[in-house]
Amino acid sequence: MISRLARLGFGLAALVAFAVPASAANRHVDIVNSSGKVLKHFYASTVGTDSWEEDILGRDTLENGETFDANIDDGTGACKYDFKGVFADGSSRVRNNVDVCSISTFTYR
Numbered sequence: 001m002i003s004r005l006a007r008l009g010f011g012l013a014a015l016v017a018f019a020v021p022a023s024a025a026n027r028h029v030d031i032v033n034s035s036g037k038v039l040k041h042f043y044a045s046t047v048g049t050d051s052w053e054e055d056i057l058g059r060d061t062l063e064n065g066e067t068f069d070a071n072i073d074d075g076t077g078a079c080k081y082d083f084k085g086v087f088a089d090g091s092s093r094v095r096n097n098v099d100v101c102s103i104s105t106f107t108y109r
Contacts, residue, residue: 027073027100032107033062038088039108044072047080047097072100
């Protein structure tokens with residue numbers, strides 16, 4: 001016979017196993033470059049931030065037709081980010097309020 005304390009422990013373990021906080025949401029987003037240009041820099045900053053965070057691509061570039069798996073988790077638990085892509089020709093594109101908790105792909109066209 002399982003003791004009352006053991007049953008309580010199993011019950012609590014089951015509750016914890018099924019409770020997934022919003023902060024545990026997947027923030028990996030495939031960045032797809034379908035722009036016809038080379039993507040040189042990619043930035044993602046939480047909405048309301050006054051400056052762009054570090055370049056997620058680093059030294060890499062994303063050729064037209066390529067995809068990059070970006071981990072957009074900055075540790076704050078935020079889901080809404082502003083994205084900025086800078087291309088080899090000097091042009092840039094900004095997209096505000098991207099919900100990285102609800103998308104798996106973001107495409108530059």
